[in-house]
Amino acid sequence: MKKIILLITAILISLSLTNYTYAQETENSYGGIQVGAGLMFGTEVEQPGLRLDGSYQINEDIRVTTDLGLYLPDKQTFNFFGSSTTVTSNFLEFNVNGNYFYYKDSEKGLMAYALAGLNIARVSVDGGGNNTSDSEVGINIGTGGEYALDFAKLFAEIKYDIGGFEQLNIGFGLRFAVGE
Numbered sequence: 001m002k003k004i005i006l007l008i009t010a011i012l013i014s015l016s017l018t019n020y021t022y023a024q025e026t027e028n029s030y031g032g033i034q035v036g037a038g039l040m041f042g043t044e045v046e047q048p049g050l051r052l053d054g055s056y057q058i059n060e061d062i063r064v065t066t067d068l069g070l071y072l073p074d075k076q077t078f079n080f081f082g083s084s085t086t087v088t089s090n091f092l093e094f095n096v097n098g099n100y101f102y103y104k105d106s107e108k109g110l111m112a113y114a115l116a117g118l119n120i121a122r123v124s125v126d127g128g129g130n131n132t133s134d135s136e137v138g139i140n141i142g143t144g145g146e147y148a149l150d151f152a153k154l155f156a157e158i159k160y161d162i163g164g165f166e167q168l169n170i171g172f173g174l175r176f177a178v179g180e
Contacts, residue, residue, distance in 0.1 A: 032057040038173015045091045047071040061101045069093045087127030094120045109148030119161045138164020152176045
């Protein structure tokens with residue numbers, strides 16, 4: 001976990017040291033790329049997590065996003081007839097979504113979008129000398145919003161995974177424009 005936090009910190013520092021061009025009028029320019037990081041919470045996992053994401057603007061109203069989310073490990077200790085066993089669960093997910101912008105206010109820097117896409121999730125459980133894992137594929141549906149800051153976009157989104165682990169995911173963070 002310390003390595004993941006160190007990696008995310010290094011990415012954010014390198015992003016802040018890079019010279020970004022941020023144009024208010026072209027915040028949805030075609031071919032625009034953004035990278036970001038944030039926090040999330042899953043209702044099935046019941047743990048907070050860290051996420052890294054990226055997006056590519058296809059046209060004025062549509063973009064493709066991808067994110068990788070890693071939840072904090074969940075450790076539980078069970079006592080059985082005088083002996084205890086610790087069970088650790090690890091959960092990660094990978095998402096590819098399409099975003100359709102249904103609201104834009106350039107003057108206020110606000111945008112809202114609907115999202116739909118694919119979720120691939122994996123859970124692994126270690127404990128008592130036994131290890132097991134499971135992967136599920138589901139469909140995401142949800143919505144999100146962005147607020148333009150001077151140096152990045154603050155985002156928040158809520159989505160539900162249908163057919164996979166069946167969980168509601170709430171996330172927020174910062175996205176930075178890359179390139180020209």
